[in-house]
Amino acid sequence: MIDIFKKITKNTLIYSFGQVAPKLVGLILLPFFTDPRYLSAADYGKLSMLEAASMFLISMFGLGLNYALERWYWDEEYIDKRKSIIFTLISATIAITGIVWVFLSFFNRELALLLTGREDWISLINLLFICSAIESLILIPTTLLRLQERPVFYVSANIIRFVLYLALTFVFLISMKRGLEGLYEARLLSLAGVMIVLAIPVFKNISFRFEFRALKEMIIFRIPLVLSTVSYIIFNITDRFSIRFLSTSSFKDVGIYSLGYTLTNSVKVVVISAIWLSVRPMIYRMMNEEGNRRFYSKLMKYMIFGVTFLLLAISVFGQEVILIFTRNAVFGTSYLLIPIISIAIIFDTLKEISQAIGLIIAKKTGVIAITMVISTILNIILNVLLVPILNIFGAAVSTAISQFFFFVVIYRFSQKEYPIPYEIRRITVMIVVFAFLAGISVLTSNLDHFLRIPVKLILLGSFPVILLYLNYYEDIETTRLKELWQKLRKPSEWMNIISKK
Secondary structure, eight states, X not given: OHHHHHXXXXXXXXXXXXXXXXXXXXXXXXXHHTOTTTXXXXXXXXXXXXXXXHHHXXXXXXXXXXXXXXXXXXXXXXXXXXXXXXXXXXXXXXXXXXXHHHHHHTTHHHHHHXXXXXXXXXXXXXXXXXXXXXXXXXXXXXXXXXXXXXXHHHHHHHHHHHHHHHHHHIIIIIISOOHHHHHHHHHHHHHHHHHHHHHHHHHHTOOSOOOHHHHHHHHHHHHHHHHHHHHHHHHHHHHHHHHHHHSSSTHHHHHHHHHHHHHHHHIIIIIIHHHHHHHHHHHHHTTTSTTHHHHHHHHHHHHHHHHHHHHHHHHHTHHHHHHHHOXXXXXXXXXXXXXXXXXXXXXXXXXXXXXXXXXXXXXOHHXXXXXXXXXXXXXXXXXXXXXXXXXXXXXXXXHHHXXXXXXXXXXHHHHXXXXXXXXXXXXXXXXXXXXXHHHHHHHTXXXXXXXXXXXXXXXXXXXXXXXXXXTOSOHHHHHHHHHHHHHHHOHHHHHHHHHHO
């Protein structure tokens, strides 16, 4: 099992680099996105709305058939038909994209008004459509690279996309000051560039034969999950749309909320996504191996520990991070949202692990779809009730409560279909400690930064120590931590390590 986790860690680090590259663009450009010379707070809110719409479009254009590829790639019945399945999925994605695009084009003006407040901004909506269509198609070759365990090629493609988008954004947004349209023009050209690069693995792994039976099976497999995916996206964008229509400042409040959400969600889009890219194929590869259930249990524990620690770091230093990335006082309260959104991400990650290991292996995707719809309805109701009262904080609280409900239901059904001895008690203790430390950090916000920063460092460092005294770790884990601590306390150990290298 240790060798498996080492391999996961290695691939995760490589995939993390690939994930960091394109997402790093957003962080590098964040000071410009929040600079009124280029985008106003309202424009930043509109950008968030457009990105939310893009998530929805990508899921509809491709029906998430790349996820079906993950499951069918290792199916013994279709191993000798892998190349023709790739061709089938690409063809199907292009056909589905065309049908959905034609249908949505009849509502261009309505979509422009909904997302930007301007009925005449059809050119921006068309750019949104084109970019989303290309991204849905790119998912097939990138999934193939992961399944073939070619992380270096995967990372290289992402770096190319990163460099292109960064350079083109400086041209269109900062130099030419083309605003939101300039951002999407830069995105379109960068996607076109990476699509050319990804054509290489596609042509090497394609056979021009259409697998009707496999496509039928994959579509049947995906249909319940499409409903789930669409519901999940609605779930994730309800907060911003609720603020847009239920708050007093509309797009400005969306921008403030989006900044806090973006910084917190960076853990999910960079770290958690990278872990999943490495772990998901391993989960399905091990589903018939001896000792797999203990592996699944430890996977949840270690993954949640790492995610929670990173979220605590962002929650504790959120105030400082906001000051680094924006000087605009309008965004000053965004850091207060970070601990609440972090709680939502923790439960979302727990749900994803329970779902992928239990219900996906058991092929009980209908349960996921039904639960997702119910959770989405709950989230909408909570937003309608809380946003008029608590404004942006109401949206954050609604998301956290809904994610908790979603996890609890999925966990119960997953355990019924595919029981795993998860360490839920220890994980619950960890979440309580996170909430306690994050709450204390918020209370230090008015302290002078010379005092505030050391206090926050102590709070962050105390997280694993408090868990030690609360028996979070097993004996073997405690032993390993003590050995690591002893090495950290001895400078000579570090000198030995350096000299060996």
